Amino acid sequence: DQQVKQNSPSLSVQEGRISILNCDYTNSMFDYFLWYKKYPAEGPTFLISISSIKDKNEDGRFTVFLNKSAKHLSLHIVPSQPGDSAVYFCAASGGGSQGNLIFGKGTKLSVKP
Amino acid sequence: KAGVTQTPRYLIKTRGQQVTLSCSPISGHRSVSWYQQTPGQGLQFLFEYFSETQRNKGNFPGRFSGRQFSNSRSEMNVSTLELGDSALYLCASSRQAVGNEKLFFGSGTQLSVL
Numbered sequence: 001d002q003q004v005k006q007n008s009p010s011l012s013v014q015e016g017r018i019s020i021l022n023c024d025y026t027n028s029m030f031d032y033f034l035w036y037k038k039y040p041a042e043g044p045t046f047l048i049s050i051s052s053i054k055d056k057n058e059d060g061r062f063t064v065f066l067n068k069s070a071k072h073l074s075l076h077i078v079p080s081q082p083g084d085s086a087v088y089f090c091a092a093s094g095g096g097s098q099g100n101l102i103f104g105k106g107t108k109l110s111v112k113p
Numbered sequence: 114k115a116g117v118t119q120t121p122r123y124l125i126k127t128r129g130q131q132v133t134l135s136c137s138p139i140s141g142h143r144s145v146s147w148y149q150q151t152p153g154q155g156l157q158f159l160f161e162y163f164s165e166t167q168r169n170k171g172n173f174p175g176r177f178s179g180r181q182f183s184n185s186r187s188e189m190n191v192s193t194l195e196l197g198d199s200a201l202y203l204c205a206s207s208r209q210a211v212g213n214e215k216l217f218f219g220s221g222t223q224l225s226v227l
Binding site for chain 1 (some may be wrong): 119122146153156169205213217219220221
């Protein structure tokens with residue numbers, strides 16, 4: 001049973017517009033959420049995170065929103081750039097060791113010039 | 114500061130063989146985690162090591178094993194390879210073994226089992 005779901009395998013956006021990537025989770029014990037970005041032939045790189053005590057965290061063009069009641073988080077990229085084209089993984093943690101870090105299956109974002 | 118180094122980058126094996134993958138974490142990082150990535154399956158947690166001790170293990174068969182050395186370098190071994198073991202194996206390191214630590218990933222080892 002998937003505890004972290006990214007229901008959109010792919011997303012295509014025009015350069016300069018907003019990209020919204022969604023993630024749902026089922027485990028109410030998760031208290032920390034992270035987004036990683038992965039380019040082909042490279043390992044994932046950390047993008048942004050949010051603690052469950054917050055509902056929003058912003059870092060430049062990237063903002064993550066957390067809706068605990070809906071068990072939903074989203075990553076907003078504004079404005080989107082062609083270099084943002086990558087696979088984005090949502091991950092959730094319930095604390096403890098890294099074994100509690102659960103990843104979604106990823107969403108492939110394509111930003112078209 | 115050097116990143117996480119995984120060797121080899123590519124590996125081709127046949128069914129029944131065994132394979133050993135290596136991971137050198139970022140200097141000063143004591144936690145090393147291993148993940149398997151297959152198309153459409155995201156990142157599946159294999160195991161985590163901290164200070165030479167396995168702290169956690171994912172839902173993989175016993176053919177998958179690992180270890181960590183005193184210098185924090187880690188190896189994972191897969192015995193009796195099956196076709197379904199073909200995947201990208203990623204190693205990640207962090208300073209501490211806590212779930213909300215930022216992970217630093219290597220570029221992975223692409224394993225193909227024929």
